Amino acid sequence: MRSTSTSPPAPAPPACRPPNTDSSSPATESDSSRLVSVPELRQRGWSPAMVRDLLGAPDRTRTNPIFRSGAPMALYRLPRVEDAETGEGFASRAEQASRRAAAARRNADRRLEGSPA
Numbered sequence: 001m002r003s004t005s006t007s008p009p010a011p012a013p014p015a016c017r018p019p020n021t022d023s024s025s026p027a028t029e030s031d032s033s034r035l036v037s038v039p040e041l042r043q044r045g046w047s048p049a050m051v052r053d054l055l056g057a058p059d060r061t062r063t064n065p066i067f068r069s070g071a072p073m074a075l076y077r078l079p080r081v082e083d084a085e086t087g088e089g090f091a092s093r094a095e096q097a098s099r100r101a102a103a104a105r106r107n108a109d110r111r112l113e114g115s116p117a
Contacts, residue, residue, distance in 0.1 A: 035060060035075035044085070047097040051076075054084045054093075 036044075041051055051074075058074035065073070084090055 034078040036078050036081050038074055041076070041081065044081075045094045045098070047093075050090070050093050050097065054087075054090060055080065 038046075038048075038051060055076055059077045059080065060075045061072040062075060063072060064070040
């Protein structure tokens with residue numbers, strides 16, 4: 001009869017979850033190494049065209065934490081984002097994007113009012 005030795009179980013893999021984007025939590029990274037995702041840029045008033053034109057290529061990419069087969073997450077260094085936000089052109093483009101978004105919402109609301117329920 002063979003002896004059955006039991007080895008300790010292998011540690012469980014870490015849970016797959018998106019990175020912590022809660023801005024109220026204390027920063028564990030220095031601001032110079034903090035990376036900002038496109039959804040965070042959108043919350044800051046950036047449009048996809050502004051990201052493309054003002055920031056260009058991302059500083060890093062990471063595997064999408066929600067859909068591994070999806071497009072990788074584009075990440076931008078926070079100091080580079082802040083420099084672009086204070087640079088010329090950002091304020092006028094953000095205002096223009098805001099006006100366009102408001103007009104699109106008004107048009108969508110108007111179409112919904114006219115459609116049969």
